[in-house]
Amino acid sequence: MSKNISRDAARATTFGSKILACIWPRHQWFEVALLLALLQIFFGVGEPTVSAAPYAQNQDAPRVAEVTLLTPQVARFEKFEAMFQVETAAKYLNLPYDANPPPGIAPGQGVSVDVLFSADDWKTTIVQPAFFFQPVKFAPTTRRNYLLPEGAPSWRARWAPQTAGIWQFRIRVQDRNGTTVYPANDALAFRVTENAQQGADANALPASHHGFLRVSAQDARYFEFQDGAPFIGLGYNVQKYRVQEIDALFREWEQNGLNFARMWLSSAGINGAQERPWQVARRDEFGGNLNELYDWKTTFADEPLSYRLDEKLPCMFGYFGESPIAVKPNTTYSITLHVKLTNVIPLPNATSAGLTVMEGGWPSKGCAGINSLPLVIPRVGTTDWYTTTGTLTTRADQSFLDFLYIILQNTASGRANIDSIALTERDDPMQINLLRRGRASSHLYFDSVNAAKWDAIIASAEQHGVYLKLVIDEKNDWIRNILQADGTFGQRDNNNFYAAPNTAVRWLQEAWWRYVIARWGYSTAIHSFEFINEGDPYNGNHYRAAAAMARYFDANDSARHMVTTSMWHSFPATRFWNNPEFQAIDYADLHAYTINNIDSDTAEFPAANLETRRQFVHSGSRALRIPAVQEMNLPLTPRGLALDEPGEWVIRYWLRAKDFKSDCEANSQGSMLRVRWMLDDGAFYGGAEGVVPAAANGKDFLCTTPDGTFAWREFSSQQNRVGQTVPLEQRLVITDTRPHELMLYLQNAKGARGEAWIDDVQIISPSGKRVPTLGTFEPRNFTQDTAWFTAAYSLLRGVTSPVGVHKPLVRGEAGLNNSDFPDGLFQVNQDQQGVWLHNFVWGQINSGGMYDLLWWGEYMIEDNPSKGRNGNLFSVFARFADFMRDIPLNNGAYRDANA
Numbered sequence: 001m002s003k004n005i006s007r008d009a010a011r012a013t014t015f016g017s018k019i020l021a022c023i024w025p026r027h028q029w030f031e032v033a034l035l036l037a038l039l040q041i042f043f044g045v046g047e048p049t050v051s052a053a054p055y056a057q058n059q060d061a062p063r064v065a066e067v068t069l070l071t072p073q074v075a076r077f078e079k080f081e082a083m084f085q086v087e088t089a090a091k092y093l094n095l096p097y098d099a100n101p102p103p104g105i106a107p108g109q110g111v112s113v114d115v116l117f118s119a120d121d122w123k124t125t126i127v128q129p130a131f132f133f134q135p136v137k138f139a140p141t142t143r144r145n146y147l148l149p150e151g152a153p154s155w156r157a158r159w160a161p162q163t164a165g166i167w168q169f170r171i172r173v174q175d176r177n178g179t180t181v182y183p184a185n186d187a188l189a190f191r192v193t194e195n196a197q198q199g200a201d202a203n204a205l206p207a208s209h210h211g212f213l214r215v216s217a218q219d220a221r222y223f224e225f226q227d228g229a230p231f232i233g234l235g236y237n238v239q240k241y242r243v244q245e246i247d248a249l250f251r252e253w254e255q256n257g258l259n260f261a262r263m264w265l266s267s268a269g270i271n272g273a274q275e276r277p278w279q280v281a282r283r284d285e286f287g288g289n290l291n292e293l294y295d296w297k298t299t300f301a302d303e304p305l306s307y308r309l310d311e312k313l314p315c316m317f318g319y320f321g322e323s324p325i326a327v328k329p330n331t332t333y334s335i336t337l338h339v340k341l342t343n344v345i346p347l348p349n350a351t352s353a354g355l356t357v358m359e360g361g362w363p364s365k366g367c368a369g370i371n372s373l374p375l376v377i378p379r380v381g382t383t384d385w386y387t388t389t390g391t392l393t394t395r396a397d398q399s400f401l402d403f404l405y406i407i408l409q410n411t412a413s414g415r416a417n418i419d420s421i422a423l424t425e426r427d428d429p430m431q432i433n434l435l436r437r438g439r440a441s442s443h444l445y446f447d448s449v450n451a452a453k454w455d456a457i458i459a460s461a462e463q464h465g466v467y468l469k470l471v472i473d474e475k476n477d478w479i480r481n482i483l484q485a486d487g488t489f490g491q492r493d494n495n496n497f498y499a500a501p502n503t504a505v506r507w508l509q510e511a512w513w514r515y516v517i518a519r520w521g522y523s524t525a526i527h528s529f530e531f532i533n534e535g536d537p538y539n540g541n542h543y544r545a546a547a548a549m550a551r552y553f554d555a556n557d558s559a560r561h562m563v564t565t566s567m568w569h570s571f572p573a574t575r576f577w578n579n580p581e582f583q584a585i586d587y588a589d590l591h592a593y594t595i596n597n598i599d600s601d602t603a604e605f606p607a608a609n610l611e612t613r614r615q616f617v618h619s620g621s622r623a624l625r626i627p628a629v630q631e632m633n634l635p636l637t638p639r640g641l642a643l644d645e646p647g648e649w650v651i652r653y654w655l656r657a658k659d660f661k662s663d664c665e666a667n668s669q670g671s672m673l674r675v676r677w678m679l680d681d682g683a684f685y686g687g688a689e690g691v692v693p694a695a696a697n698g699k700d701f702l703c704t705t706p707d708g709t710f711a712w713r714e715f716s717s718q719q720n721r722v723g724q725t726v727p728l729e730q731r732l733v734i735t736d737t738r739p740h741e742l743m744l745y746l747q748n749a750k751g752a753r754g755e756a757w758i759d760d761v762q763i764i765s766p767s768g769k770r771v772p773t774l775g776t777f778e779p780r781n782f783t784q785d786t787a788w789f790t791a792a793y794s795l796l797r798g799v800t801s802p803v804g805v806h807k808p809l810v811r812g813e814a815g816l817n818n819s820d821f822p823d824g825l826f827q828v829n830q831d832q833q834g835v836w837l838h839n840f841v842w843g844q845i846n847s848g849g850m851y852d853l854l855w856w857g858e859y860m861i862e863d864n865p866s867k868g869r870n871g872n873l874f875s876v877f878a879r880f881a882d883f884m885r886d887i888p889l890n891n892g893a894y895r896d897a898n899a
Contacts, residue, residue: 060177060178061173061177061178061179061180062086062087062088062089062111062173062174062175062177062178062179062180063086063087063088063173063180064084064085064086064087064171064173064180064182065084065085065087066083066084066085066154067082067083067084067171067182067188068082068083068084069082069188069190070082070083071190072190072191073190073191073192073193074161074190074191074192074193075192075193075194075195075209076160076161076162076163076164076192076193076194076195076209076211077160077161077162077209077210077211077212077226077524078160078209079158079159079160079522079523080157080158080159080160080161080167080190080192080522081156081157081158082115082156082157082169083133083154083155083156083157084154084155084157084171085154085155086111086113086155086173088111088173088175088177089111089175089176089177090109090110090111090175090176091106091109091110092109092110092111092444092445093110093111093132093445094110094131094132094444094445094446094511094515095109095110095111095444095445095511096110096111096112096129096511096514097110097111097112097174097175097176098110098507099176101504101507102487102502102503102504102506102507103486103487103488103504104304104483104484104486104487104488104503104504105487105504105507105508106302108175108176109176110175110511111173111174111175112129112172112173112174112175113129113130113131113155113171113172113173114127114128114129114130114171114172114173115127115128115129115130115157115159115169115170115171115172116169116170116171116172116181117159117161117167117168117169118167118168118169118187119161119163119165119166119167119168119192121168122168122187126159126558127556128157128158128159128517128518128521128558129514129515129517129518129556130155130156130157130171130518131155131156131515131518131519132153132155132448133153133154133155133156133448134149134151134153134432134448134449134452135149135150135151135152135153135452136148136149136150136448136449136452136453137149137150137151137326138243138452138453138456139399143242144242144323144324144400145241145242145243145323145453146326146399146400147323147326147449147450147452147453148326148327148328148434149432149433149434149448149449150432151430152430153430153432153448156519157169157171157518158518158519158520158521158522159521159522159558160212160522160523160524160559161192162211162212162226162558162559163192164192164193164194165191165192166189166190166191166192167189167190167191167192168187168188168189169187169188169189169190170182170183170187170188195209210225210226210227210229210524211225211226211227211524212225212226212524212559212560212561213225213231213467213524213527213528213561213562214226214560214562215562215586215587215807215808216230216808216890216892218890218891218892219799219849219889219890219891219892219894220799220806220807220808221798221799221800221808221809221848221849221889222808222849222889222890223527223562223587223808223851223890224890228890230887230888230889230890230891231467231890232259232881232884232885232887232889233259233260233467233527233810233851234257234258234259234260234841234877234880234881235253235258235259235260235261235262235466235853235877236258236261236262236853236854236855236857236861237261237262237263237812237813237853237854237855237857238261238262238263238857238858239263239264239857239858240858241267241268241323241453243453243456243457243460246457246460247456247460247464249862250460250461250463250464250466251464252872252874253464253466253874254464254465254466255874255878256874256875256877256878256881257877257878257880257881257882257885258466258874258877258881259465259466259467259881260466260467260469260527260851260853261461261466261467261468261469261853262468262469262470262471262530262812262813262853263457263468263469263470263471264470264471264533265454265470265471265472266471266472266473266474266532266533267471267474268447268450268451268453268454269436269437269442269447269450269474270446270447270450270451270454271443271446271447271473271512271515272442272443272473272474272477272478272479272480273290273291273294273442273443273477273478273479273480274474274476274477274478276290276318276437276442277318277319277323277435277436277437278290278293278307278316278317278318278319278437279316279317279318280292280293280313280315280316280317281313281314281315281317281363281364281365281366281367282312282313282365282366290478291478292308292312292313293307293308293309293313293316293440294306294307294308294440294478294479294482295307295308295417295440296489298340298342298415298417299417299419300338300340300385300419303419303439303440303441304441304444304489305440305441305479305489306340306417306418306419306440307406307417307418307421307440308415308416308417308418309355309406309407309408309415309416309418310408310413310414310415310416311408311411311412311413311414314366314367314407314408314409314411315363315366315367315405315406315407315408316405316406316407317363317367317403317404317405317406317407318403318404318435318437319403319404319436323449323450323453324400324401325400325401325404325423325434325435326399326400326434327394327398327399327400327401327434328394328399328425329394329395329396329397329398329399330393330394330395330396331393331394331425331426332391332392332393332394332425332426332427333391333392333393333394333423333424333425333426333434334389334390334391334422334423334424334425334426335357335375335376335389335390335391335392335421335422335423336387336388336389336420336421336422336424337355337357337376337387337388337389337406337418337420337421337422338385338386338387338418338419338420339355339383339385339386339387339388339416339417339418339419340383340384340385340386340416340417340419341354341355341379341380341381341382341383341414341415341416342382342414342415342416342417343381343382343413343414343415344379344380344381344382344408344411344413344414344415344416345380345411345412345413345414346380346410346411346412347410347411347412348412350410350411352374352378352409352410353378353380353409353410353411354378354379354380354408354409354410354411355378355379355380355406355407355408355409355416356374356375356376356377356378356379356406356407356409357374357375357376357390357404357405357406357407358370358372358373358374358375358404358405358407358409359372359375359392359401359402359403359404359405360372360402360403360405361402361403362403363403363405367405367407370405370407370409374390374409375390375391375392376388376389376390377390378409380411380414385419391426404423404435406418406421418440419439419440420438420439421435421438421439422435422438423435423438436449436450442479443477443479443480443483443508446512446515451519454520455519455520458520458523458525458526461523461525462523462524462525465525466525467525467526467527468525468526468527469527469528469530469810469812469853470526470528470529470530471530471532471533471566472512472516472529472530472531473509473512473531473532474532474533475494475497475498475532475533475534475535476494476497477497478492480496480497480499480505480508480509481493481494481496481497482496483496483504483505484496485499485500485503487503487504494536494539495539495541497545498535498536498539498541498542498544498545499541499545500541500544501548506545506548509545509548509549510552513549513552513553513556514556516529517553517556517557521557521558521559521561522559524559526561527562528561528562528563528564528586528587529549529553529561529562529563529564530563530564530565530566530589530812531545531546531549531563531564531565532546532565532566533566534566534567534568534591535565535566535567535568536567536568537567537568537569537570537571537572537576538570538572538575540575542565543575543576543579543581543582544582546563546564546565546582546585547581547582547584547585549563549565550563550564550582550584550585550586551584554584562586562587563584563585563586564585564586564587564588564589564810565585565589566589566590566591566812566813567589567590567591568591569591569596570638570639570640571588571590571638571639571640571797572639572640573588573640573641573642573739573741573797573803573804573805574640574641574642574643574680574739574740574741575640575739575741577640577642577805577807578642578644578739578805578806579739580738585807586807586808587807587808587809587810588797588805588807588808588809588810589809589810589811589812590793590797590809590810590811590812590850591811591812591813591814592793592811592813592814593813593814593815593816593817593855594782594783594789594815594816594817594818594825595817595818595819595822597782605624605634605777609624609625609626609630610622610623610624610625610777610779611623611624611625611757616656616757617757617759618654618656618712618757618759618760619759619760619776620759620776620777620778621778621779622776622777622778622779623757623758623759623777624746624757624758624759624777625755625756625757626673626746626748626755626756626757626758627751627754627755628660628661628662628671628673628748628751628752628753628754628755628756629751629752629753630748630751631748631749631751632746632747632748632749633745633746633747633749634745634746635743635744635745635746636675636744636745636746636761636774636775637742637743637744637763637774639741639743640741640797641741641742641743641763641771641803642739642740642741642803642804642805643679643734643739643740643741643742643765643802643803644734644737644738644739644740645734645737645765645766645767645802646734646735646736646737646766647733647734647765647766647767648718648728648731648732648733648734648766649717649732649733649734649742649763649764649765649766650716650717650718650732650762650763650764651675651677651692651716651717651732651744651761651762651763651764652692652714652715652716652717652761652762652764653675653692653714653715653758653759653760653761653762653775654712654713654714654715654758654759654760655673655705655712655713655715655756655757655758655759656710656711656712656713656756656757657671657673657706657707657708657709657710657754657755657756657757658709658754658755658756659708659709659753659754659755660673660707660708660709660751660753660754660755660756661707661708661751661752661753661754662703662707662749662750662751662752663750663751663752664702664703664750665701665702665703665750666701666702668702668703669703669707670703670704670705670706670707670721671703671705671706671707671748671751671756672703672704672705672747672748672749672750672751673705673747673748673751673756673758674691674692674693674704674705674715674747675691675692675715675744675745675746675747675758675761676689676690676691676692676700676744676745676747677689677690677691677692677717677732677742677743677744677745678742678743678744678745679732679740679741679742680740680741681741681743687740688732690717690730690731690732691704691747692715692716692717693705693715693716693719693720693721694717694719694720694726694730694731695720695726695730696720696724696726698727698729698730703750704720704721705721706721707754709754712759717731717732718731734766742763742803744761744763746758759776759777760775760776761774761775761776762775763775763802763803765802765803767802769802770802771796771801771802771803772795772796772801773792773795773796774796780792782816783816783818783825785839786816786836786837786839786840786843787839787840787842787843788843789814789840789843790811790814790840790843790844790846790850790852791843791844791846791848793811793848793850794809794844794846794847794848794849794850794852795846795847795848796848797809797848797850798847798848798849798850799848799849800847800848800849800896801848804848808849808851809848809849809850809851810850810851810852810853811850811851811852811853812853813853813855814852814853814854814855815854815855815856816828816836816856816860824855824856824859824860826856826859826860826867826868826869827868828860829859829860829864829867829868829869830868832870832871834861834873834876837860837861837873837876838876840852840854841876841877841880842880844880847895847896849889860873861873861874
């Protein structure tokens with residue numbers, strides 16, 4: 001965007017800079033700011049600027065002007081913000097400059113705008129990306145977000161300084177015409193104070209002044225702030241997207257001690273094709289595959305994609321939901337399409353046929369029955385690319401458009417390819433497009449309207465002391481799933497999204513990460529960024545892509561926000577969370593509901609096999625009964641148990657039998673009822689395995705367990721069935737510190753008669769720690785015991801477990817459901833006092849340290865009479881928050897009481 005600086009403005013800013021250079025060592029910042037403001041008034045300049053010089057002299061290089069400090073003085077960890085104009089040759093203002101991008105990305109079409117900060121006279125420099133900013137008018141309504149792009153765009157720099165003092169900054173711009181540093185021979189400056197209330201008690205400061213969140217330096221179970229204050233995270237998944245509704249919720253959270261929310265920034269569709277505002281209606285049915293809109297074979301110039309309408313998919317329409325198209329009342333708008341027609345044939349005797357634009361209500365099949373007049377002249381036939389324009393005028397009471405249709409009306413066949421769609425205010429000199437996805441190539445630009453909405457959401461979190469775990473991307477984004485490694489479009493594959501380095505998709509992901517850092521990286525209210533929601537748990541490409549994001553933030557985010565990802569099932573601790581290759585991931589994430597038992601990989605034993613008679617139970621209240629004739633090969637442990645402590649691990653259990661007989665192979669004696677252990681998927685895949693009790697000769701296809709009748713006996717992986725020590729190579733020994741995955745299976749085969757009972761299956765680490773929660777067969781129903789629902793996962797998967805992770809653990813999704821009610825067990829709302837929630841929240845006081853974020857909070861915690869929830873349950877959190885306040889769990893001194 002090119003803008004000229006007036007002569008008077010140039011005189012004012014240059015004169016002001018000279019005075020600033022003279023008086024800086026002797027005067028405080030507010031005196032200098034006042035002097036500059038007076039100079040601006042004296043020379044009749046409208047908006048005060050702190051520009052040290054006009055545009056650079058090289059007319060071919062990018063140019064910078066009209067630098068305005070929106071925050072000439074800030075406190076540590078508060079938002080510094082500056083706005084300025086950039087004149088650039090770039091086509092895509094959201095994308096960085098790259099002279100040699102990977103195939104699929106046009107070279108030299110972007111622009112890199114960075115702000116360089118220094119507090120030590122440029123001995124060291126912090127580089128913060130800037131972003132292209134479109135002002136958006138926000139006016140909350142009762143049901144929908146009113147988001148209207150309005151006003152001249154600019155560039156913005158946002159950043160949170162972490163040390164007090166005088167900071168200098170420069171702006172660096174690079175595009176295909178060269179690089180400009182502004183000011184060329186000088187620097188701009190601002191002051192950073194220690195805090196917003198000089199001299200105030202640090203404990204009384206807003207939470208943001210504790211700094212950014214990080215993993216505790218003393219205790220890897222917990223998060224802490226930069227000043228060492230603990231983070232006691234309480235909250236749940238927030239699935240609201242109306243700004244005023246979120247702000248009201250966060251205000252209530254603040255009053256009740258809730259401070260940890262997981263939200264989906266990805267749902268805004270800012271950076272790709274997911275969550276598009278356009279919908280489709282097939283001719284033969286309502287709805288259709290949104291991805292059918294895309295065409296990469298017929299496009300304009302160097303645009304990679306167009307929207308395609310044809311006889312099967314004759315229309316696209318938008319927008320519905322919480323953010324429809326906002327407009328001004330009594331205003332005339334222009335609608336402009338850039339389009340190409342191919343053999344569009346009208347229906348016989350149609351009075352109005354062809355490609356057009358209409359405004360109407362909810363559609364039927366094929367968008368039939370729209371009774372409004374065409375807004376642009378319908379056209380048929382075959383054309384080259386052409387531009388067509390029409391107008392519409394809003395009513396006096398109208399703040400939103402009805403559905404806007406782009407439609408092949410009354411046509412029998414043919415195709416329309418649409419390069420761009422624009423809705424602009426007719427008298428707007430900037431001609432700002434009000435449509436959020438006016439081009440099909442949505443992977444090449446970011447939606448400024450929804451980005452502005454998230455500005456407001458994050459600002460609300462900052463105001464109310466809420467910390468956001470933000471999911472920032474969508475694994476099923478259509479464009480990045482069909483964009484192949486060679487830069488062409490082709491078959492959809494999630495592995496295209498889990499992109500390798502030097503591919504177009506990885507390049508686009510890095511451009512998005514850069515934008516996220518530029519726009520929101522300043523915020524202390526962001527707990528962390530989550531790569532995607534529920535990626536493939538056993539896909540190495542997912543691992544590598546998530547770790548690449550973590551490394552990118554390490555290198556480019558001066559706030560060093562934490563990064564993680566999440567899985568749709570299982571917990572790959574060995575392959576991912578504890579794998580040194582992916583150590584850049586800051587904390588582990590788990591999704592598990594009550595329907596999953598302890599993990600979806602663990603067997604659900606039939607109720608008929610659960611033994612309650614006291615003489616047949618070794619400890620507790622239940623054991624597992626195994627009839628000899630019942631063959632088994634059932635997992636006793638979930639996947640992802642990570643063994644990385646060197647030394648011998650011991651598997652042991654207790655067994656009793658009554659007249660148990662088996663038909664053994666090779667004349668061996670005994671039975672095949674035993675526990676098999678498999679390390680790293682077993683011998684077939686290069687790991688190791690064995691049975692308990694072991695065969696003295698290592699031949700585990702033989703019967704190794706005694707038969708007959710015997711009382712409770714302990715069996716161990718160190719010994720055979722008669723108590724003799726087996727060779728070391730047959731035992732479970734770890735000789736390095738790499739994580740190894742352990743699985744246990746209960747096996748029984750070739751049984752003839754009798755029955756047996758097994759209980760207390762244990763895994764013991766070399767240091768003598770027993771793996772918790774597993775192998776007891778106790779009836780701990782998670783729905784009935786919500787304290788155990790949180791404690792069991794925390795104790796098994798958390799840092800204190802010998803098979804757990806070595807970093808904080810957040811259960812990003814937890815919920816109450818069962819096989820009859822997989823979408824939520826809302827019957828718990830009959831418990832109006834929230835005893836289940838009380839137990840769940842207070843159950844988090846355990847040595848595992850897991851942070852737990854419930855799903856369905858809108859229905860089970862907030863006031864929601866439609867689901868039977870009358871009044872909210874925030875007071876449950878308030879009591880816990882009051883109890884935990886000022887307890888420094890993160891100091892490394894807290895140990896399990898073993899009570």
